[in-house]
Amino acid sequence: MTPTQSNARTDAPGGAPPQRTVLEAADISRALTRIAHEVLERNKGAGDLVLLGIPSRGVPLAHRLAARISAVEGSDVPVGALDVTMYRDDLRLQPPRALEHTDLPAGGIEGRTVVLVDDVLYSGRTIRAALDALSDLGRPGRVQLAVLVDRGHRELPIRADYVGKNLPTSTGERVRVLLEERDGTDSVCIEAAAALGIEAAAAVGIEAVAR
Amino acid sequence: MKPHLLSAADLTHDDALLVLDTAEELARLADRPIKKLPTLRGRTVVNLFFEDSTRTRISFEAAAKRLSADVINFTAKGSSVSKGESLKDTALTLEAMGADAVVVRHHASGAPHRLAHSGWIRGAVVNAGDGTHEHPTQALLDAFTMRRRLNAGPGDHQATVGTDLAGRRVTIVGDVLHSRVARSNVLLLRTLGAEVTLVAPPTLLPVGVDVWPCATSYDLDGELAKSDVVMMLRVQRERMGDAYFPSAREYSRRYGLDGRRMTMLPDHAIVMHPGPMNRGMEIAAEVADSARSTIVEQVTNGVSVRMAVLHLLLSGDPAAHEATA
Numbered sequence: 001m002t003p004t005q006s007n008a009r010t011d012a013p014g015g016a017p018p019q020r021t022v023l024e025a026a027d028i029s030r031a032l033t034r035i036a037h038e039v040l041e042r043n044k045g046a047g048d049l050v051l052l053g054i055p056s057r058g059v060p061l062a063h064r065l066a067a068r069i070s071a072v073e074g075s076d077v078p079v080g081a082l083d084v085t086m087y088r089d090d091l092r093l094q095p096p097r098a099l100e101h102t103d104l105p106a107g108g109i110e111g112r113t114v115v116l117v118d119d120v121l122y123s124g125r126t127i128r129a130a131l132d133a134l135s136d137l138g139r140p141g142r143v144q145l146a147v148l149v150d151r152g153h154r155e156l157p158i159r160a161d162y163v164g165k166n167l168p169t170s171t172g173e174r175v176r177v178l179l180e181e182r183d184g185t186d187s188v189c190i191e192a193a194a195a196l197g198i199e200a201a202a203a204v205g206i207e208a209v210a211r
Numbered sequence: 212m213k214p215h216l217l218s219a220a221d222l223t224h225d226d227a228l229l230v231l232d233t234a235e236e237l238a239r240l241a242d243r244p245i246k247k248l249p250t251l252r253g254r255t256v257v258n259l260f261f262e263d264s265t266r267t268r269i270s271f272e273a274a275a276k277r278l279s280a281d282v283i284n285f286t287a288k289g290s291s292v293s294k295g296e297s298l299k300d301t302a303l304t305l306e307a308m309g310a311d312a313v314v315v316r317h318h319a320s321g322a323p324h325r326l327a328h329s330g331w332i333r334g335a336v337v338n339a340g341d342g343t344h345e346h347p348t349q350a351l352l353d354a355f356t357m358r359r360r361l362n363a364g365p366g367d368h369q370a371t372v373g374t375d376l377a378g379r380r381v382t383i384v385g386d387v388l389h390s391r392v393a394r395s396n397v398l399l400l401r402t403l404g405a406e407v408t409l410v411a412p413p414t415l416l417p418v419g420v421d422v423w424p425c426a427t428s429y430d431l432d433g434e435l436a437k438s439d440v441v442m443m444l445r446v447q448r449e450r451m452g453d454a455y456f457p458s459a460r461e462y463s464r465r466y467g468l469d470g471r472r473m474t475m476l477p478d479h480a481i482v483m484h485p486g487p488m489n490r491g492m493e494i495a496a497e498v499a500d501s502a503r504s505t506i507v508e509q510v511t512n513g514v515s516v517r518m519a520v521l522h523l524l525l526s527g528d529p530a531a532h533e534a535t536a
Contacts, residue, residue, distance in 0.1 A: 083236070086248040086249070086250040086278075086522070087248070087249060087250075091250060091527070094527060096212070096229075096522070096523045096526045098229055098232060098233060099232070099233050100236075101236065101369065101372075102236070132249065136244075136245040136248075137243060137244070137245075138244065
């Protein structure tokens with residue numbers, strides 16, 4: 001059981017308009033603050049922590065989390081980025097994509113507690129790829145997962161340790177996460193995917209439409 | 212991107228930047244404890260070399276292996292080709308073995324094109340040098356090396372991502388006539404916005420060079436002061452008789468890069484050579500071993516660039532590739 005059940009209130013309006021906002025900027029901020037405290041509580045401080053964001057939107061989230069953790073603990077937490085493109089299992093199903101930047105903190109990950117940070121947890125395939133990528137980079141002591149939104153529909157036995165919000169969705173919907181650093185605004189909304197090829201979208205496991 | 216890489220002209224500005232940016236990210240693999248990615252696991256890359264080569268073949272082999280592909284090396288010597296097997300039959304054999312990509316070097320210009328468009332094989336074809344025609348991955352690694360040296364401070368390679376070579380002046384010196392490297396470089400550097408000048412004796416400039424997208428000159432000293440990059444080409448004696456210039460000594464005096472000429476270059480300018488070098492002929496040892504020389508870097512960068520090319524050609528939807536073929 002994740003510690004977020006108490007937060008699983010729904011502020012979506014009734015009915016199903018094409019797009020509804022489920023998290024406002026203030027909600028995202030509160031969720032991240034709570035996750036920061038949960039990370040510290042679970043790991044008894046920030047001593048061994050390394051935060052690795054999964055591009056693209058996991059990276060700014062990891063930086064925000066690190067800032068909150070530093071504010072509480074008074075010491076800096078190493079933050080980095082981990083691109084998983086080359087480890088994905090759907091490379092052959094999609095057009096070739098540009099690689100994102102992988103950036104490991106100077107201290108490395110050997111023996112540390114690595115917290116992977118991503119915006120949306122969906123099929124779990126991205127996290128599977130991230131775990132493979134991690135094991136090629138070193139041997140972390142522990143690996144945990146923090147996500148802003150868990151939308152369900154897992155295809156692999158993977159769960160998050162820290163969840164900003166559990167968001168029940170259908171596979172036909174898109175969860176769109178917008179962040180200040182990239183998009184100029186903070187929000188999470190759900191779009192009905194009327195125009196989207198639903199079967200195709202589900203088949204390739206679109207986690208978050210990041211464009 | 213097109214499904215094959217046969218010519219540097221196949222690459223649009225965006226394609227070229229995609230390859231270079233991907234290579235920049237892949238270059239960081241060299242700093243890792245495990246220098247391998249699982250991307251091409253289970254795919255087969257055949258190195259089909261009808262002509263001698265060390266660095267290109269090894270570079271492609273290292274690139275494919277770092278992406279976890281299975282590599283089959285085929286050299287004409289010691290194969291059925293020496294018994295008279297045709298290109299077609301060799302290709303059909305490779306297809307029957309299930310090659311996903313064929314990296315081909317051939318002494319005949321156009322052989323990779325024939326291989327790609329004949330229907331003999333379904334895999335992607337990468338031109339690793341055909342006759343005196345093209346060598347596109349060499350041009351890509353040269354552009355990558357220029358971008359790293361010219362567009363960023365030392366060590367700050369990340370700053371080069373997304374940049375091209377607009378306004379850079381590149382002087383390519385030597386045996387342009389027999390050089391597939393020169394041809395591919397002219398095409399790619401033009402795409403990336405650089406201004407290219409070819410410097411060679413009149414006998415070593417190809418017929419029709421006036422329609423190439425570059426300038427030409429017979430005077431090396433006049434070009435050096437305004438060059439950001441000087442690329443020396445190997446004098447390809449195996450492809451020529453003796454009739455192209457009076458003597459090696461005279462060639463070296465007029466078109467060789469020695470210590471004196473190196474001092475005429477701007478401070479930031481770099482010296483490149485695709486290898487293998489004739490030390491003392493087109494390039495003096497003191498230049499080849501100087502801090503301006505990128506010759507060893509070019510070899511290292513070659514692996515990253517070829518990884519990027521193999522990744523971009525072999526990942527993605529095969530059906531989508533075929534649709535654009």
